[in-house]
Amino acid sequence: MTATPDRLLRRLEWQVVRRLDGRLQGAYRTAFRGAGVDFADLREYEPSDDVRHIDWNVTARLDEPYVRQYTEDRELTAWLVLDRSASMRLGAGKDAFGTELAVCLGRLFARGGNRVGAILYDNGFQRVVPARTGRTHILRLAHELIREPATDGRTTDLAGMLRLAATTARRRGLVFVLSDFIGDIDWEPALSQLGQRHEVVVLRLVHPLELDLPDLGLILVEDAETGEQLLVDTNDPLFRQRLSDEVAAREEALTAAMRRAGVTHHRVATDQDLVQTLVDLVRFSHRRRA
Template sequence: MDTAEILKKVRQIEIKTKGLTNHIFAGEYHSAFKGRGMSFSEVRDYQFGDDVRSIDWNVTARFNHPFIKVFEEERELTVMLLVDVSESADFGTVKQDKRALIAEICAVLAFSAIKNNDKVGVIFFSDGMEKYIPPKKGKSHILFIIRELLSFKPKRKGTNLSETLRFFNNATKKRSIVFLLSDFLSGNYQDALNIASKRHDMVGVHVYDQRDKELPPVGLIQMSDAETGALQWVDTADRRVREYYTQQFLQHSQYCRNAFLKSGAELVTVRTDEDYVKALQVFFLNRA
């Protein structure tokens, strides 16, 4: 996409995702992700029914009238988006490719975060860290993130989730809400995920295309591995070939589910031709 096309697409995503944030996810994000605790806000006159344990005895003694302490939730959080920009993210066969879907989901999450006065940062990764955008607040920052999501060109093609999580674990000491968005076509990342989940509130967003899972029976075709460039002729008319292809996908997916379950993290699964809004709604409501 050229600059004009990118800006047009950014505007389209902004309009759609801000609408979703305002009308569908309003309050659900807030309920799903609690603040770090309660902080003192003010004192006010004691009213019938107030918890006597909240009485401020020093102020009460000074004015010879009962006052209570009022606390409020510390809302400011840091949201980190760990975004897979490897070559396989450019794959999509029906409605959109995985990269476009990931960009839209990131926009929804980012606008939801700033609506709640939270900071948002991004790490783009392939088989290593590609780019780091420090957490900030504000609409202009979110629009910058969306532009980068649409236009960023990675230096490498592969995927290494373990290396990415290790970098994040070493670079980010402050506890954050972390959304890891990927097709999870990577090797073993269990240990790194375990460490990250202990330090942060980890949520995986598994994005896949129907053709990642199933091959159509269209005869002999030449297939290319997006991340290695390897070419191979595949006879899709052979039922055993199609079954093997599906089995490989199911093994990756099962490993992903097990890894997040064992680490205590959560996982949302979205297909490129399905409505991600419903999946996010269910996730937010289950956490509330």
């Protein structure tokens, strides 16, 4: 990516952020309560509530579990956790799309006076941008995002990325995880742990060709993570059926793992319009909150 951070931010502000004005109909609504310190009310306990919020005196008196609610902090801390692994960078354009999506999210939250931080992860190489607010801070974030990431040739350690996010984001907040989640599904416990403290929104970036490979004849495909190459005939009906079955099984396994981890999961294709993607995110948060 050759654009400077300032040009990238100004282009996205003009092409995306300005187009969002009047379409979002309110800010992104978080699902959690009780982030403040001022007591507001009591209500009956629900299975999804944090047991630490149970008011034991009221519970003993009424013989029904009740939880304490607090006035929610107005300031929100949002973290952008970005997978910078080889599968995100090579050929499919997911890294470029994820960069623009992250900058737009950062600008939208910072414009509302919220703090935004970022974690850029590529196995042994990590960069953490501390949470700050303001346009100048988003310029710094854009600068970090357009830097060429390092690589060590290993497959993506997604569990390590999520554990780093959990130890970095100390204050309860909103965490966006931008990744293609290509690799072994060994990250579910780390994602579940991250979701116990924060509201986690997974934005799984996919290229359309990863879901439906067209008939291109005889082609050489390469594993972006390991470099392994394989010659395949995309005209072979048996190969296409096997590939379609494996894609469907992987999609089902990923969706089930996200559901078990208790996080919000969106599959975002790299050919989607950024404006519509962000509008859909906000509308979904409103429906869930309602």
